[in-house]
Amino acid sequence: MKKLINGVDDVVAEFLLGVAAAHPELHVDHEHRIIARGGGAKPGKVGIVSGGGSGHEPLHGGFVGTGMLDAAVAGQVFTSPTPDQLLEATRLVDGGAGVLHLVKNYTGDVMNFEMAAELAAAETGVEVESVIIDDDVAVQDSLYTAGRRGVGLTVLIEKIVGAAAEEGRDLAAVAQLARDVNASGRSMGMALTSCTVPAAGKPTFELADDEMELGVGIHGEPGRKRVKLASAKEVAASLVEPILADLDFTGAPAIVMLNGMGGTPLLELYLMYGEVSKLLAERGVTVARCLVGNYITSLEMAGCSVTVLRASDDMLALWDAPVNTPGLRWGA
Amino acid sequence: MKKLINGVDDVVAEFLLGVAAAHPELHVDHEHRIIARGGGAKPGKVGIVSGGGSGHEPLHGGFVGTGMLDAAVAGQVFTSPTPDQLLEATRLVDGGAGVLHLVKNYTGDVMNFEMAAELAAAETGVEVESVIIDDDVAVQDSLYTAGRRGVGLTVLIEKIVGAAAEEGRDLAAVAQLARDVNASGRSMGMALTSCTVPAAGKPTFELADDEMELGVGIHGEPGRKRVKLASAKEVAASLVEPILADLDFTGAPAIVMLNGMGGTPLLELYLMYGEVSKLLAERGVTVARCLVGNYITSLEMAGCSVTVLRASDDMLALWDAPVNTPGLRWGA
Structure with a gap:
């Protein structure tokens, strides 16, 4: 295992030290592993909290700030944060208008966010709404997940719902919007290589030199099928077709994200976006906005x-x- | 070789198709492989052109826009663009106030930018100034380079000089500023793994599972030494000490970039930034601004x-x- 770390147990804590050093505008609670906006809760604004296992950066901590999240909670790598951490974040961002939890659909995350919401209601009286994100069309149930997994759409939901909260919309409206975005978006991913969780010290899964995994999860969970390496054009079709088969994207503007899993150069990501956008145009989908990167x-x-x-x-x-x-960051 | 590409010969051309699809605000000249601002040259503004081999993205194409470059020229992967391409970019951004070439110090780049500047003067009468960037403290001469290599400082020069041109400063002032920034900055890099140039099909160099390369170049050129894997803290010292030994950074605000080589997760980059910023503080360097990422x-x-x-x-x-x-992108 080759990683720029000190001890495997200190990765998340030391990541947060770096975030605090690089971003003095943010407030980092090292004890509870929370990245929050500086300046505390904004009175009258719905607070938005997300979080989950670390290792998916910039999600979630990199999306804290004006127009997006109020706080992000970091678990260990690929491990849910605890109810205590989530409760503290909920308290921290409560400006009197309630708090929205945005939860990727993994069993541990769902359970711990739920406990935090109950504790928050019982102990502090803060009103919490939770929205579960489950946009991955690859598989129905999976390692760590009952139902579909929450993946890339999370980025779009955090942006859109964050903007709505910033505008001053109320908790019910913001939660409904999150549900509407979740119902209107789909994702699918693929892997050329595995990743290595520091504490495990070895790759999460094995892929032969001539193989790739279609429909992989963001923790390396198995996808739909393991196939031979294919061209960018074929990979694009393998990802786009299941998405279009699952929901009608014609007749409305689409927001499209071509996301890198972490180890793929931007050179390839833009090349892939070229293939994806061509395919979407052929299939009658009008791309209004796009995002290419990690x-x-x-x-x-x-x-x-x-x-x-x-x-x-x-x-x-x-x-x-x-x-x-x-x-x-834009327009600000 | 596992890459999201079609044919190895089409990587750069197809990358540009993706850029054009994702960024309609930019003008992509596919024939000359130029990414330029939309809307053409701005009358009275110094035009700023950079470029070089592809494979370093977002540099340079990702830095075209208001406040930074006017055009970026893409060579094949790790290969200098031709004089013809550079000449066309120079023509394209000439708004009557002259054009600045920002050139990373590699023999091919220096030669081809020089030829383009001469051709531009002879054929079109446009005034060109060139500034060579050579900030890498790792080695004196190297594969592809006489003198020090141009690396990370390029990003900072493009930002700072781009802002000066946007303000309306003249060619002489903008060129002198580029030289001043180049004289005031230093970089050093390291690699845990090699990279694979698509056309080569195999890793540029070999590193054992327990080794890393200190002072590596951005094309995988050999660095100062190959050493055993070390902790993030030790790696930070190996990079920071040679920089501080080369120039006095005390008594002035510093702008610091902790840059990823492409395959290292943001989790580790922030962790590394924590180590680097701690070390700089201990050594009396005051970090005024920083940038962490790829x-x-x-x-x-x-x-x-x-x-x-x-x-x-x-x-x-x-x-x-x-x-x-x-x-x-910020403040815009």
């Missing part, structure tokens, strides 16, 4: 994922709203 | 580099000026 990663895994959102005019306007976070 | 890469190489710039107040103000490019 936004939800799986450590150093080589590979990519495609996310397509059927956007309403409201979602599109919220997508365009200013955002100012380490990982996503 | 900005000048070597395909999928795992590793990182550190760049430190001793910034004047002018450079700091130009650093903070609005920038709006695919790879760097």
Whole structure:
């Protein structure tokens, strides 16, 4: 295992030290492993909390800031944060208008966010709504997940819902919007290589030199099938077709993300985006906005994922709203 | 070789197709492999052109836009663009105030930019100034280079000089500023793994499972020494000490970049930044601004580099000026 770390047990704690050093505008709670906006909760604004296992950066910590998340909670690598951590984050961002939990659909995350919401209601009276994100069309159930997994659409939901909260919409409206975006978006990913969890010290799975995994999960969970290496054009079709088969994306503007899994150069990601956008055009999908780069990663895994959102005019306007976070920044 | 490509000969051309699809605000000249701002040359503004071999993205194409480059020219992977391409880019961005060439110090790049400047003067009368960037403290001469190599400081020079041109400064002032920044900054990098040039089909160099290369070049050129794997803390010292030994960075604000080589997760890059910033503080260097992420890469190489710039107040103000490019965006 070749990694730029000190001890395997200190990776997340030391990552947070680096984030605190690089981003004095953010507040880092090292005890609870929370990255939050500096300046505390904004009175009257719905607080938005997300989080999950580490190793997917910039998600979630890199998306904290104006127009996106209020706080992100970091578990160990690929491991859910605890209810205590999530409760503390919920307290931290409560500005009196309630708190929205954005939860990727993994059994541990769902359970721990649920416990935190119950504790928050019982102990502090803060109102919490939770939205489960489950956009991955690859497989129905999976390692760590009952139902579909939450993957790339999380980035788009955090941006759109974050903008809505920034505008001052109330908790019920913001939660409904998150559910609407989740219902309107789909993703699928693939891997050329595995990744290595520091504490495990060896690759999560094995792939032969001439193989790739279609439909891989963001923790290296098995996908739909293991196939021979193929061209970028064929890979694009393998990702886009299952997405289009699952939901009708014609007749509305689409927001598309071509996401890198962490170890694939931008040179290849743009090349892949060229193939994906060509294919979408052929299939009658109108891309209104796109994002190409590493936004939800799986450590150093080589590979990519495609996310397509059927956007309403409201979602599109919220997508365009200013955002100012380490990982996503425009118009601010 | 596992890559998301079609044919090895089509990588750069197809990368540009993806860039064009993703960034309609940019103008892509596919024949000459130029990424330029949309809307043509800005009358009275110094045009800024950079370029070099592909495989270092987002550098240079991702830094085209308001506040940074006017055009970037893409060679084949790790191969200099031709004089013809560079001449065309020079013509394209000439708004009557002259054109600045920002050239990383590699023999092929220096030669081809020089020929383009001569051709531009002879054929079109456009005034060209060239600044050679040579910030790498690792080695004196190297594969492909007489003198020091141009590496991470290129990103900072493109940002600062781009802002100065945007302000309307004249060619002589902008060129002198580029030289001043080059004289005030130093970099050093390291690799945990090699990278694979598509056309070569095999890793550029071999590193054992327990080895790393200190002082590696951005094309995988040999560095200072090959050593056993070490902790993040030790790696940080191996990169920072040679930089501090080469130039005094105390008594002025520093701009610091912790750059990923392409295959290293953000989790590790932030962890490394924590180590680097701690060390700089111990050594009396005051970090005024920093940048953590993948900005000048070597395909999928795992590793990182550190760049430190001793910034004047002018450079700091130009650093903070609005920038709006695919790879760097703030305040705009």
